[in-house]
Amino acid sequence: MPRATAVIFDMDGLLVDSECVYQRAWQTTAASLGYPMSDEWYHSLTGTTLTSAELAVREHYGGEFPLDAFREQWVARFFASVRAGELVAKPGALALLDALAARAVPIALGTSSDESFVTPTLDGAGIGTAFDARVTAEMVEHGKPAPDIFLEAARRLDTAPARCIVLEDSQAGATAGLAAGMQVIVVPDLQQPVPDTRAALAGVHASLGDATPQVLELLDL
Secondary structure (H helix, E strand, C coil), X not given: CCCCCEEEECCECCCECCHHXXXXXXXXXXXXXXXXXXXXXXXXXXXXXXXXXHHHHHHHHCCCCCHHHHHHHHHHHHHHHHHCCCCCECCCHHHHHXXXXXXXXXXXXXXXXXXXHHHHHHHHHCCCCCCCEEEXXXXXXXXXXXXHHHHHHHHHCCCCHHHEEEEECCHHHHHHHHHCCCEXXXXXXXXXXXXXXXXXXXXXCCCHHHHHHHHHHHCCC
């Protein structure tokens, strides 16, 4: 691999401790509608786009599942959590972003979330202005685990994919980064990478703080 010159971050579960907020909103809403949702099954949706996740919900529970009511209620619960200040940056996130900014390293956000969720999430965590480029689910044809989001982020940074580091927390995101031909570091949140994926990763770390030395090493800084 050539020396890395740019970094692309996932958002939910990686930079922002938001996956647990989504999970609570989805599970509480599903249960209130009479459709219990297990942790294991919910975790299988992690890292995918909202459209893909909702299609999976309909397939899992069947055509009688009240998808419109489900969407309205979980979104309301999620934004109530945002207003309550429950979205915070993950440990080490602010320090890593500051370290990259101090060294003038181009950075992008590459997230499966829709823009309507991205700005409130980033602003809630205090990192809304940190990125040179942002790519959200609506900007590409295929979401993670396809590589489209990360390839578009590299294009917007005017950087070759092989010179990009991807930081991810989910299996879908790790798969997308590897498919894009990038160096992928995973900081697991709700799920661990599967063995085959783990073997192809540049690294796996317990926190962004733990990952920072490797990120800087790959950037030759």
